[in-house]
Amino acid sequence: MKKxxxxxxxxxxxxxxxxxxxPPGGETQPPADTEQNTCAPENHKDEGNDGYCxxxxxxxxxxxxxxxxxxxxxxxxxxxxxxxxxxxTTYFKNVQATDxxxxxxSAGDMWQGSAESNNTRGHIVTDWMNALDFDAMVLGNHExxxxxxxxxxxxxxxxxxxxxxxxxxxxDNTLVDYCQPSLLIDEGGVQIGIIGAMGDCxxxxxxxxxxxxxxxxxxxxxxxxxxxxxxxxxxxxxxxVYVIHDGYGKSSYGGSxxxxxxxxxxxxxxxxxxxxxxxxxxxxxxxxxxxxDTSGVYHLQSGGENKGLVHAEVAVNAANGKHxxxxxxFVSADTYRNLPSDPIVDELLGKYENDISDALRVxxxxxxxxxxxxxxxxxxxxxxxxxxxxWQDSYNIVLGGGFISVRNPYELPVGDVTYATLQSxxxxxxxxxxxxxxxxxxxxxxxxxxxxxYFVSYxxxxxxxxxxxxxxxxxxxxxxxxxxxxxAPNKLTEVERYTxxxxxxxxxxxxxxxxxxx
Ligand SMILES: [Zn+2]
Ligand SMILES: [Zn+2]
Numbered sequence: 102m103k104k105x106x107x108x109x110x111x112x113x114x115x116x117x118x119x120x121x122x123x124p125p126g127g128e129t130q131p132p133a134d135t136e137q138n139t140c141a142p143e144n145h146k147d148e149g150n151d152g153y154c155x156x157x158x159x160x161x162x163x164x165x166x167x168x169x170x171x172x173x174x175x176x177x178x179x180x181x182x183x184x185x186x187x188x189x190t191t192y193f194k195n196v197q198a199t200d201x202x203x204x205x206x207s208a209g210d211m212w213q214g215s216a217e218s219n220n221t222r223g224h225i226v227t228d229w230m231n232a233l234d235f236d237a238m239v240l241g242n243h244e245x246x247x248x249x250x251x252x253x254x255x256x257x258x259x260x261x262x263x264x265x266x267x268x269x270x271x272x273d274n275t276l277v278d279y280c281q282p283s284l285l286i287d288e289g290g291v292q293i294g295i296i297g298a299m300g301d302c303x304x305x306x307x308x309x310x311x312x313x314x315x316x317x318x319x320x321x322x323x324x325x326x327x328x329x330x331x332x333x334x335x336x337x338x339x340x341x342v343y344v345i346h347d348g349y350g351k352s353s354y355g356g357s358x359x360x361x362x363x364x365x366x367x368x369x370x371x372x373x374x375x376x377x378x379x380x381x382x383x384x385x386x387x388x389x390x391x392x393x394d395t396s397g398v399y400h401l402q403s404g405g406e407n408k409g410l411v412h413a414e415v416a417v418n419a420a421n422g423k424h425x426x427x428x429x430x431f432v433s434a435d436t437y438r439n440l441p442s443d444p445i446v447d448e449l450l451g452k453y454e455n456d457i458s459d460a461l462r463v464x465x466x467x468x469x470x471x472x473x474x475x476x477x478x479x480x481x482x483x484x485x486x487x488x489x490x491x492w493q494d495s496y497n498i499v500l501g502g503g504f505i506s507v508r509n510p511y512e513l514p515v516g517d518v519t520y521a522t523l524q525s526x527x528x529x530x531x532x533x534x535x536x537x538x539x540x541x542x543x544x545x546x547x548x549x550x551x552x553x554x555y556f557v558s559y560x561x562x563x564x565x566x567x568x569x570x571x572x573x574x575x576x577x578x579x580x581x582x583x584x585x586x587x588x589a590p591n592k593l594t595e596v597e598r599y600t601x602x603x604x605x606x607x608x609x610x611x612x613x614x615x616x617x618x619x
Contacts, residue, residue, distance in 0.1 A: 119396055119613035125162045131152070137358055138157065138461070139157045139159050140154065140156045140157045140159075142290040142419060143158070144156065145157070145161050145290075145419055145420035146420055147161055147339060147418055147420035147421050148421070148423075150418065150421060150423060152305045152418065153421075154171040154420055154590070157510075159598070160423070161290070161418055161419045161420040162416050162417070162418055162419070163201060163202060163289045163290055163291045163417045163418075163419050164201045164202065164414055164415070164416055164417075164427075165201070165202045165203075165204060165288075165291060165293060165340070165415045165416075165417055166196065166200040166201075166202065166203045166204070166287070166412065166413075166414045166415075166537065167203075167204045167206060167269045167342065167380065167382070167412065167413045167415070168193065168196065168203065168204070168205050168206070168410055168411070168412050168416075168432075169205075169206040169207065169243075169344065169382040169403065169410060169411050169412075170189075170205075170206075170207050170208070170211075170384065170403060170408060170410045171207065171208035171209060171210065171241075171346075171348075171382070171384030171385070171402055171403055171405055172208070172210040172211075172241065172387050172404075172405030173177075173186070173207075173210070173211045173214075173226065173385070173406065173407060174210055174212075174213055174214030174215070174218075174405065174406050174508060174509070174528075175211070175212055175213060175214040175215035175217065175218025175219060175223070175226060175404070175528070176214065176215060176406050176407040177215060177217050177218055177226055177229065177446065177449075178215070178217050178446060178450060178511070179226055180215070180351070180510070180525065181510060181522075182370065182509060182510035183406060183407055183509060183510070184434060184438060185407070185408060185446055186229060186407065186446060187442035187443050187445070187446040187447075188437045188438055188439070188440045188441070188442060188443075189407065189410070189437050190229070190232075190233060190436075190442075190443035190445055190446065191437065191440040191441055191442070191443045192268070192436065192437035192440055193205065193233050194233070194431070194443065195440075196241055197233075197234070201289055201384075202288045202289040202291070204236050204286065204288075204293065204295075204342075205233060205234060205235045205236050205296065206235070206236060206237055206238070206239075206342075206344055206382060207230065207235060207237070207238035207239065208239050208241070208344050208345070208346055208382050208383060208384030208385075208402070209229075209238065209239045209240055209241025209243075209244065209299075209384050209385065210241030210242065210243045210244065210346065210384060210385065210405070211223065211238065211241070211244070212226050212227075212244060212246075212255070213232070213242065213244075213246045213247075213528050214241035214243070214406075214508050214509070214525060214528045214583060215521075215524070215525050215528070216457060216460035216519075216520070216521030216524045216525065216542070217450065217453065217457050217460075217521075218453065219460075219524055219528055220456045220457050220459070220460050220524075221252065221456045221457065222247055222251045222254065222255070223244075223247075223255050224255065224258055224444075224453070225256070225449050225450075225452075225453050227255045227258045227259050228258065228397050228449050228452070229445060229446070229449060230259065230261065230447050231259065231260045231261070233260070234260075234261075235261045236261055236284070236286060236295070237261050237262050237263075237267060237284050237295055237344070238261060238262075238263055238264065238297075239263070239264045239265060239297035239298065239299070239344045239345065239346050239384070240258070240263055240264075240265045240268065240297075240299055240346065240467050241299070241302070241346040241384060241385060242299070242300075242302035242305040242306045242308075242346065243305075243307045244311065245307075245310045245335075246287075246306075246307070246471055246528075246529060246530060247310075247530060248310050249277070249279075249310075249313065253279050253280055253296050256279040258397065262280075262281050262284055263280045263281070263297075264280060264281060264282065264283065264284060264295065264296070264297025264298075264344065265277070265280040265282070265297050265298060265299045266282035266283065266296055266297060266298050266317075266318035266322075266325050266326060266329055267298050267299055267316050267318065267325060268280055268299050268314055268315075268316055269314060269315055269316075269317060270313060270314060271313055271314060271315055272313065273463075277314060279424050279613070280297075282296065282297070282325070282329050283295060283296045283297065283329050283333060283338055285333055285337075285338060287337075289419070290419035291339050291340070291416075291417040291419050291422075292336070292337045292338045292339050293338065293339065293340050293342060294329075294333030294334070294336075294338035294340065294341045294342065295328065295341075295342045295343075295344060296329050296330065296333070296341065296342070296343050296344070296378075297343075297344045297345070298322060298324055298325075298326065298344070298345045298346070299316050299327075299345075299346050299347075300316075300318075300345055300346045300347020300348075300368050300384075300385055301316065301318040301319075301347060301367075301368065302316070302346065302347065302385060303316065304588065305385075305529055307529075307583055307584045307587055308587030308588060308589065309583055309587045320370070322370075323370040323372065323373060326343060326373055326377060326378065327372075327373065329378075329479075330373075330377040330378065339417050339419075339422035339424060340379050340380070340415060340417055340422075340424050341377065341378050341379050341380075342378075342379065342380045342381075342382065342425065343373065343378040343380070343381045343382075344381075344382045344383075345368065345369070345381065345382075345383055345384070346383075346384045346385045347368035347369075347383060347384070347385045347386070347442075348368060348383030348384055348385050348386040348388060349364070349365065349368075349383065349386060349390055349392060349400065349402065350367075350386055350388065351388055351390070352388040352389040352390055352404070353389075353390045353391070354389060354390075354431075355394070356391065356443045357391040357392065357393045357399065357429055358391070358392050358393070359392075359393050359394075359395075360392040360393065360395075360400070361395065362394065362395055365392075365394060365400070368383075369381065369394075369400070371394055371395065371396065373398075374394050374395075374396035374398040375396060376399075378398060379398065379415075379424065379426075380398065380399055380413055380415065380426060381398060381400045381401070382398065382400075382401055382402070382411065383400055383401065383402040384402060384405070386402065387405040387406070388402055388404065389402065389403060389404035389408065389409070389431060390402055391411070391429045391431060392428075398587075399413060399426055399429050401413060401429060401431075403431065403432075404431075405551070406509050407434060408433070408434055409431055409433040409434050409435075409436070410432050411429075411430070411431055411432065412428070412429070412430050412431075412432050413426055413428065413429045413430075414426070414427050414428035415427065416430075421522050422617065460519070460520045460524055461519055461520070461521050461523040461544055462519065462520055463518065463519055464518055464519065464520050464523070464613055464614055465517075465518050465610065465612070465613030465614040465615070465616065465617065466516070466517055466518065466612040466613060466616055466617060467513050467514070467515055467517075467518050467613055467617050468616065468617045468618075469515060469617070470512070470513070470514055470515055471512060471513045472511070472512050473507045473511040473512060473526075476507060476511075476513060476526065476609075477505040477506075477507060477556040478556055478558065479612070480502070480505050480527070480556070480605045480608065480609065481500075481501055481502030481503075481505060481556040481557050481558035482501065482558040482560075482561070483501075483605070483608040483609065483612060484501035484502055484503070484533060484558065484580045484581065484582070484605075484608070485498070485500060485501025485502065485558040485559070485560050485580055486560070487501075487533060487564070487580065487599065487603070487608055488501050488533070488535060488579075488580025488599070489560065489580075490500075490565050491535075491599060492535050492578070492580075492597070496535065496578040496596070497577075497578060497581055498535075498578045498579065499543065499558050499559070499571070499577045499578060499579055500543075500547065500548075500557045500558060500567070500580075501557065501558050501560075501580040501581070501583070502547070502555070502556045502557035502558050502579075502580075502581065503547070503554055503555065503556075503557070503579075503581035503582060503585030503586075503591075504510050504552070504554050504584060504585045504588070505554065505555075505556045505605070506529075506554055507526050508525060508526055508527075508528055509525065509526075510522070510525060510526065511526065512526075515528070518613045520606070520610055523609050523610055523613075524606055526606070527604065527605040527606040527609065528606075529582075529584060529604065529605070530585045530604055531582035531583045531584040531585075531604060531605070532582060532598050532602050532603070532604070533565060533580065533581075533582055533599035533600065533602075533603055533604075533608075534580070534581060534582060534583055534586050534595055534596075534597070534598050534599065535577055535578060535579075535580055535596045535597045535599070536578070536580075536581060536586050536593040536594060536595055536596055537577065537578055537593070537594045537596055538576070538577055538578075538579060538591075538593050538594070539573070539574070539575070539576060539577075539592065540571045540572050540573045540574060540575040540577060540591075541573035541574070542591070542592040543571060543577050543579070544568070544571060544573065545581065546591050546592065547579065547591075548564075548567075548568060548571075548589070577619060578596070580599075581593070581595075582604075582605065583598075587614070602619070
């Protein structure tokens with residue numbers, strides 16, 4: 102009898118509780134005859150891989166669109182030979198508004214190369230990337246042109262992370278604090294892992310700018326990327342995207358081209374394509390291609406300097422993580438050239454007006470058209486001339502010049518010359534420097550070099566006379582810049598820096614101020 106009363110009491114209590122909230126962990130199954138509810142995204146199942154959840158029948162394919170820009174080199178405002186980013190901004194905003202998930206990435210070398218970017222140390226470009234909600238940027242070699250402090254300041258401004266798995270501090274062998282190795286993006290029910298790396302670009306950075314750091318390259322980089330890929334997958338990544346500031350050496354303008362592992366081997370270990378990396382965005386070589394490696398993984402690069410961007414669309418099954426690249430395309434600047442300008446570019450030009458306006462001044466007049474070869478020979482002449490003026494009493498200077506590279510627009514038309522134009526062609530902040538060198542090294546590194554980027558000047562002397570006078574065991578003096586002098590294979594010993602500090606563009610500005618005559 103007592104037992105029956107107890108059972109009755111218990112069932113009353115249970116009934117009473119049942120009228121209120123569902124107890125935690127309690128069953129929430131809907132009655133069988135009502136419409137089926139959608140399950141939580143993490144509970145979707147699609148064992149048959151038909152694109153529909155086995156439990157709730159919802160469509161579980163998510164389209165993820167990746168857009169990557171590489172080597173913008175500060176081409177921010179409209180110039181004589183290039184368009185600015187105002188139309189590209191409109192293009193990005195349009196796709197961001199219509200895509201299910203769009204991811205915006207940069208493969209590096211964004212800042213160096215124009216008056217508006219150089220004179221703001223890249224801040225104008227970083228601000229623009231913030232406005233567009235870039236997801237991540239991989240550092241390129243030219244991000245180091247102004248030293249690590251400029252990168253750190255940009256990192257403070259950036260509302261997106263800088264990625265590089267392989268840039269380490271010499272002092273304690275840790276990753277530099279302004280980079281993170283990867284990023285896990287959780288959007289639209291899918292998780293996307295992005296791993297970034299600097300390529301083997303040592304020789305493209307002035308040695309004095311990288312004294313405190315080193316890049317891990319080759320098989321050790323491969324090991325790092327594989328470990329990071331595994332780690333991201335453990336955290337739930339459905340897809341791994343690898344962005345590296347290095348790339349293939351040739352353009353292939355058409356559709357996707359098959360490429361052998363050996364053709365990629367200078368910068369990419371094809372074993373990464375065996376399940377570690379699903380899509381690769383590249384940069385640095387300024388080439389334009391869509392390649393498919395032997396494992397079927399796509400490699401894309403957009404050419405640089407605002408000639409376009411690359412786009413890949415990946416269909417990801419949110420229930421089982423299976424994915425497939427469904428579209429790859431090169432979006433040429435012609436695609437967005439005629440779109441309306443977005444006001445952000447003018448807004449930012451206004452914000453930084455004080456930094457930029459000085460560079461727009463006319464420095465002089467150019468009386469004859471000069472292509473890049475003429476300009477580089479001219480810089481070698483000016484190095485020699487400036488060096489002789491400064492040091493002629495103490496040193497017998499044999500030549501001026503060195504590894505002299507130029508950037509878009511690569512040439513100078515007849516007419517007024519602004520400092521900004523010279524800054525676009527010679528954006529590098531490499532100081533003029535007097536160096537000593539052994540005769541044999543002078544002959545092999547500077548005189549008989551087969552590297553087409555080496556330009557030298559002997560002033561009024563004849564090259565054959567200079568060569569005849571060089572004793573391989575003797576010591577000679579040359580005037581070059583710090584980019585050349587800090588490159589170890591050149592075997593140069595720095596004697597003295599030119600004061601006050603001048604760069605190639607400053608010597609040119611002075612030259613055109615004199616009317617373009619030596
Ligand atoms: Zn570049
Ligand atoms: Zn580069």
